[in-house]
Amino acid sequence: MSQSILARITPDQIVYDPYPHICVQDALAPDYYAELDAAYPQIQTIAGPGPYANNRLYNLRAQHVLDNPGIPKIWRDFFAYHCSQEFLKEAVAFWRPAIDQAFPDLEDRFGKPLTELTAAMRQRGRTKTPANLLADCMLDCQFGVNSPVTQTTSVRVPHVDNPAKLFAGILYFRSRDDRSTGGDLNLYRLKSDRYYHTKDLDVPERFIERVKQVPYSANTLIMWINVPHSLHGVTPRSVTDIPRRYVNFVSESYTLQGDFFPVKYSPSHRLIGTLKRMVGVT
Secondary structure, three states: OOOOOOOOOOHHHOEOOOOOEEEEOOOOOHHHHHHHHHOOOOHHHHHOOOOOOOOOEEEEOHHHHHOOOOOOHHHHHHHHHOOOHHHHHHHHHHHHHHHHHHOOOHHHHHOOOHHHOOEEEOOOOHHHOHHHHOOOEEEEEEEEEEOOEOOOEOOOOOEOOOOOEEEEEEEEOOOOOOOOOOOOEEEEEEOOOOOOEOOOOEOOHHHEEEEEEEOOOOOOEEEEEOOOOOOEEEOOEOOEOOOEEEEEEEEEOOOOOOOOOOOOEOHHHHHHHHHHHHOOOO
């Protein structure tokens, strides 16, 4: 039987500075985590046969995991639960105080109580895929690996997630023989309201300051509500032949009128967008 990532956590563990998040060691029961860890797929299953680019992210979505009988059943059950209606109800109940604080009009925007939101498994294509419009919240659970490092680099600079996303989470599955450094998750706070997002939703470092560094450690869960200032990034990894392993959790909504929050693009990006609209380019 699958165990929820929230089963051993209570809402009083939510931290609201710099944005609503939890950071929990030993998130899953040790015996259950050990079973999942032992059955974690090889990078070839997730990313294909290679060769792999330096420190590159590869992932495998739930829709492909559940359709693959070669993935161990313990993992297929885990993915199925975290893409289910039951998990959405659990997550909404857990995060309800933070959701109400961040999005006080969300029930009005959905046109229903949050307890009645429907869930389905996210498919590729976002709004271009009709199946993604059949439920209020499209859930996904993904294997994620960052490939071996031949030259020290960061996977991702400080950024916010897609504004169609309500919450996100990461559960680390660090290999026991991984002696590398880096790959930690930094959480940031805005220093200025003059900040802006690039087209990739990055925020220049002059506008932010780091407030927490979450080590890349086995069975550590980081989860957050996606608000305009939910800034996070990954520290550079040292040279290693061992992939960085984790599972991530996502809830996105494509039927909501507008995204959960507006993106504050840079002046140059807004100007380019205006010029494109003026000449009829989309």
